[in-house]
Amino acid sequence: MRAIDANCEYLGLKGLQLMENAGAAIAREVKERIGTGKAVFIAGRGNNGGDAFVAARHLSSDPDIKVYIAIVGQASRIRTDDAKHNFNLLGHCTIEGLIEVTDASHLKDTGWIDDSDVIIDALLGTGISGKIREPESTIIDMINGSGKPVIAVDVPSGFDPDGGDVDKAVKADITLTFHAMKNGLTTPLASKYTSEVKVVNIGVCSDAEKYVGSGDLKVLQRRRADSHKGQSGRILIIGGGPYSGAPALAAMAALRTGADIVTVAAPASVAGTIAAYSPDIIVRPLSSDVLCEEDIETITKLIGSHDVVVIGMGLGRDGRTKKAVSEIIPLCKKVVVDADGLYGIELPIPEGTEMIITPHSGEFRALGGESADDVKAFASSNHLIILLKGKEDTISNGERVAINVTGNPGMTVGGTGDVLAGVTGALFAIASPVEAACCAAFINGAAGDLAFEERGYGLLATDVIDRITDVMK
Ligand SMILES: NC(=O)C1=CN([C@@H]2O[C@H](COP(=O)(O)OP(=O)(O)OC[C@H]3O[C@@H](n4cnc5c(N)ncnc54)[C@H](O)[C@@H]3O)[C@@H](O)[C@H]2O)[C@H](O)CC1
Ligand SMILES: [K+]
Numbered sequence: 001m002r003a004i005d006a007n008c009e010y011l012g013l014k015g016l017q018l019m020e021n022a023g024a025a026i027a028r029e030v031k032e033r034i035g036t037g038k039a040v041f042i043a044g045r046g047n048n049g050g051d052a053f054v055a056a057r058h059l060s061s062d063p064d065i066k067v068y069i070a071i072v073g074q075a076s077r078i079r080t081d082d083a084k085h086n087f088n089l090l091g092h093c094t095i096e097g098l099i100e101v102t103d104a105s106h107l108k109d110t111g112w113i114d115d116s117d118v119i120i121d122a123l124l125g126t127g128i129s130g131k132i133r134e135p136e137s138t139i140i141d142m143i144n145g146s147g148k149p150v151i152a153v154d155v156p157s158g159f160d161p162d163g164g165d166v167d168k169a170v171k172a173d174i175t176l177t178f179h180a181m182k183n184g185l186t187t188p189l190a191s192k193y194t195s196e197v198k199v200v201n202i203g204v205c206s207d208a209e210k211y212v213g214s215g216d217l218k219v220l221q222r223r224r225a226d227s228h229k230g231q232s233g234r235i236l237i238i239g240g241g242p243y244s245g246a247p248a249l250a251a252m253a254a255l256r257t258g259a260d261i262v263t264v265a266a267p268a269s270v271a272g273t274i275a276a277y278s279p280d281i282i283v284r285p286l287s288s289d290v291l292c293e294e295d296i297e298t299i300t301k302l303i304g305s306h307d308v309v310v311i312g313m314g315l316g317r318d319g320r321t322k323k324a325v326s327e328i329i330p331l332c333k334k335v336v337v338d339a340d341g342l343y344g345i346e347l348p349i350p351e352g353t354e355m356i357i358t359p360h361s362g363e364f365r366a367l368g369g370e371s372a373d374d375v376k377a378f379a380s381s382n383h384l385i386i387l388l389k390g391k392e393d394t395i396s397n398g399e400r401v402a403i404n405v406t407g408n409p410g411m412t413v414g415g416t417g418d419v420l421a422g423v424t425g426a427l428f429a430i431a432s433p434v435e436a437a438c439c440a441a442f443i444n445g446a447a448g449d450l451a452f453e454e455r456g457y458g459l460l461a462t463d464v465i466d467r468i469t470d471v472m473k
Helices: 002-011 015-034 047-060 081-092 104-110 136-145 214-219 245-257 268-277 293-304 319-331 339-344 361-366 372-382 416-428 433-458 461-472
Strands: 037-043 065-072 097-101 118-122 150-153 172-178 194-200 234-238 261-266 282-285 308-311 334-337 354-357 385-388 393-396 401-404
Touching: 002 015, 002 214, 015 037, 015 047, 015 065, 015 081, 015 118, 015 150, 015 172, 015 194, 037 047, 047 065, 047 081, 047 118, 047 150, 065 104, 097 104, 104 136, 214 433, 234 245, 234 293, 234 416, 245 261, 245 268, 245 416, 245 433, 245 461, 261 268, 261 293, 268 282, 293 319, 308 319, 308 416, 319 334, 319 339, 334 339, 334 416, 339 361, 339 416, 354 433, 361 385, 372 385, 372 393, 385 433, 393 433, 401 433, 416 433, 416 461, 433 461
Parallel strands: 037 065, 037 118, 065 097, 118 150, 150 172, 172 194, 234 261, 234 308, 261 282, 308 334, 334 354, 354 385
Antiparallel strands: 385 393, 393 401
16 A cells, blocks of 8 residues: 555655545545534544544534544654644644643543544554554553444554554444555454445555556565675576676676675686676586586575576577476576576476566567466466566566556667566565566666666666666665
């Protein structure tokens, strides 16, 4: 949901607009339920509280509804600009009562809850993390002990929208959840915390979900301060033979995407050339001038010390290589297969292997696919993730289809596919395969767009690598 929000921003739809729609829906629900009476809003200091401030404003002009607002914590410490903005507007509205609750007793002393006709729970939404702190914990108890009708905003406060364990949460009569059903609300546990769930349309642009946007990059977590070498990905690139540049490009792209260790296993004939490109790449020479079965033992050991394998760039299509690729793939837990590696795939893929393939349309056809319309069905029947490269990239895990539109015709130059494979491999170490594929397509294309601004049609794959960090930042 956070990714969709951020994608909306990227498209120009502001969070404030979504909040307005969310709050308006809450206000309508309150009005429908009580018609006349006292509505008590319990608002946290995040955007969940922001939704409540909007709803309170909408109801404040209704002569039959009396609005009371309890902000949990100090109003001066409201955390987001959108929530702050909507809080400030309440200064121009007819509100019956507004207090700051820094201790649960403040709320109890008002008697508002006992006197209310409905409680609107906007304490915590999807931004919850960890065990419920005070005063929130006692306030949840107060709401649950009140016997009053409760409308929960987005999720019952304290409930994990992803469906994880619940320490303590509000018990609501109805939850109005925004834009899409949250996974957690479909679990049996949810029925303990809300009798009913309604999904409310808040006007999200369909493109925010259909197209990969900068918001999708939010899955790429900030690193912990105590991270150590290897935790952000050890990537094994298997490539080279007829070509030496392709695996080097993939390796440099993986490093620029944030991978900690990148090793290239390449035929002995090109290992020296690859090593000479950059001291940042670790190179392990294989036996001869193409990848072949004699290399399996060396490669098996290398796979054991890496998180993700990226195979295919510059390998060529020698029969020995195809055979070696088909034997290497089942040894991998996580593998990205690109370029010539695609010709060594044997379907169905082996159990225990998570695979992302990154074909262009010709390679996709060689695998038995036809067009972008087939991507979802092909991914589903073969249990893999496809990133089909094209003017628009199509990504699917067999359930969802996402389209990426970053990139430009300057990127038809050789090597940009190798860059994409490297970016994908690096992200696969730290994200789910479909997230990795979506983010990689976006980052590669956006880096290409920055390179195009500088270089036009003369852009090179190495220019794209140079701009990856700008996109990631
Ligand atoms: N597209 C949409 O669905 C929209 C959703 N909106 C609403 O925004 C919330 C999410 O807002 P966010 O600011 O990210 O977080 P919260 O308001 O849920 O909570 C943050 C708030 O809570 C405190 N906190 C976190 N964990 C705890 C804890 N364990 N104990 C106590 N306090 C905790 C934290 O410090 C913050 O202050 C979403 O649910 C929707 O309701 C927007 O309206 C836009 C559209
Ligand atoms: K809530």
